[in-house]
Amino acid sequence: MAAHIEVRNLRKVFQFGSSKRGLLALSEVNFAIKPGEFVCILGPSGCGKSTILNILGGLDATYEGEVLVDGVSLSSTPSQKRRIGYIFQEPRLLPWRSVLRNITFALESVGHPRSAARETAQSFINLVGLTGFEHHYPYQLSGGMQQRTSIARAFAVDPDILYMDEPFSSLDEITARSLREELLEIWRKTHKTILFVTHNSMEATFLSDRIFLMTRRPGRIYEEVTVDLPRPRALDDPRLFALNNRIVTNFLSTIGELRGARGA
Amino acid sequence: MRADVREAAGAHLEIVETQAMARSTVIMGRSLAKVASAILIVLVWWLLALTLSPDVLPGPLPTFRVFWNNLITGQLHTHFFATMIRVGLGFLFAMLLGILAGTIMGLYQRVELVADLWVMVALTIPGLCYTFLSFMWFGLNEAAAIIAISITVFPSITINMWEGVKDIDSRLIDMSKTFQASPLRRFFQVIIPQILPYILAASRFGLGLIWKVTVLIELIGMGDGVGYMLNFWFQVYDMRQVLAWTLFFTIIMLVIELGILKQVENRIFAWRPRIKV
Numbered sequence: 400m401a402a403h404i405e406v407r408n409l410r411k412v413f414q415f416g417s418s419k420r421g422l423l424a425l426s427e428v429n430f431a432i433k434p435g436e437f438v439c440i441l442g443p444s445g446c447g448k449s450t451i452l453n454i455l456g457g458l459d460a461t462y463e464g465e466v467l468v469d470g471v472s473l474s475s476t477p478s479q480k481r482r483i484g485y486i487f488q489e490p491r492l493l494p495w496r497s498v499l500r501n502i503t504f505a506l507e508s509v510g511h512p513r514s515a516a517r518e519t520a521q522s523f524i525n526l527v528g529l530t531g532f533e534h535h536y537p538y539q540l541s542g543g544m545q546q547r548t549s550i551a552r553a554f555a556v557d558p559d560i561l562y563m564d565e566p567f568s569s570l571d572e573i574t575a576r577s578l579r580e581e582l583l584e585i586w587r588k589t590h591k592t593i594l595f596v597t598h599n600s601m602e603a604t605f606l607s608d609r610i611f612l613m614t615r616r617p618g619r620i621y622e623e624v625t626v627d628l629p630r631p632r633a634l635d636d637p638r639l640f641a642l643n644n645r646i647v648t649n650f651l652s653t654i655g656e657l658r659g660a661r662g663a
Numbered sequence: 664m665r666a667d668v669r670e671a672a673g674a675h676l677e678i679v680e681t682q683a684m685a686r687s688t689v690i691m692g693r694s695l696a697k698v699a700s701a702i703l704i705v706l707v708w709w710l711l712a713l714t715l716s717p718d719v720l721p722g723p724l725p726t727f728r729v730f731w732n733n734l735i736t737g738q739l740h741t742h743f744f745a746t747m748i749r750v751g752l753g754f755l756f757a758m759l760l761g762i763l764a765g766t767i768m769g770l771y772q773r774v775e776l777v778a779d780l781w782v783m784v785a786l787t788i789p790g791l792c793y794t795f796l797s798f799m800w801f802g803l804n805e806a807a808a809i810i811a812i813s814i815t816v817f818p819s820i821t822i823n824m825w826e827g828v829k830d831i832d833s834r835l836i837d838m839s840k841t842f843q844a845s846p847l848r849r850f851f852q853v854i855i856p857q858i859l860p861y862i863l864a865a866s867r868f869g870l871g872l873i874w875k876v877t878v879l880i881e882l883i884g885m886g887d888g889v890g891y892m893l894n895f896w897f898q899v900y901d902m903r904q905v906l907a908w909t910l911f912f913t914i915i916m917l918v919i920e921l922g923i924l925k926q927v928e929n930r931i932f933a934w935r936p937r938i939k940v
Binding site: 489 | 834853
């Protein structure tokens, strides 16, 4: 099957001010994701995993290397033609708009007519279980409900790809668990391609088809793990634990070695 | 969706509704307390006036009679109207200038680096000095008065706007970019709503300041207006008139502040959690 997203030799240097020397954030990142696949990028904080999402999501246009979506280079695709859903670590809702109007904001932005937008928004509010909260303002909702709204917003625009940047890391574990399960449920129904960034290895193991493991700065994908477990998965499945342990051990040895070699 | 989540959501809804009900009861109670305090103050005034000579403190009733007389002879309208025009135009120019300067300072760090000192200087110079300078440069006329009013008030509006523009949340702008929101939509639906609270705060603050400056300016160099009348009655030492004009002016100010600006604010900012102070 042709790759949905293909990243070749992605390299990113952050320039500060006018100084010539920059900070190498990503070096030689290569990967390919198939349509409908759920892939996690797992790495320690500061390894550049969010930077990859920013580039793929079109928020950062200064990079070296190539990003292809459906075989077409990202830099040559006009932004209006991209249809993505982005879920950030914080809900990033517009505080002056109700739940419903936060979702219609996204729908109208991508070109839905106003009346159709309301209907679509309502159906996605129902999907994430916020029925009855359409007219609440974000400050009246709990953190989990705010993140639900942001998930509804991202799926509502019917994106080709969903980018998620540690969306559950600021929630308590109980809320995060139920949101993970709901996310998988929505993914099963819609079969979107999802690229999910996290530093939580258990989360990555539970959610994904494949996991890309990243090193510390300069960030690079050093290993790829296929999670060959049937769905729906149970959190207390011993095979999940075993795989998670393997990933953690692998991580500690690789990153620990790097750290030792650097003497940091 | 699973039942436990729905239940939790329902419980949350109830809490929000109960909070809203409790809030409206509290607001009712507060306005009652305010009315009661107003009655109490008039009562204290009346009692004090009984013990003092009318030249020092006339009672509420004589003061009100003078006020009523001013109203039916038309004296009040003429001078009030003159003052309102100065306040209105001064406010308009101060807002335009302040919003422009504040926005530029918030957007461009280089401008901010140089301008912040001068905004502080402009803020420190007393309104009286601007008034004298303006009258000496442009003569004792309406334009000079309005210039003085605008210049006195614009620095504080600038500072408010500057803060507001610096506070724009770039994360929300990023969010709108991921949904391909057009620049126009981004400006009107993401940026402007973030600055609006600052514009409103600036105008409330500016208006409060402008009343005081205008009265002072009228006293110094104008032949009509509320400030002129206050000074006139002060010269002939008529305490009832001085009190009547002060009272009238204060009531008008309060009506504009509480009756208009506060209501606009409440309506526009229903989305903000109320912070109890």
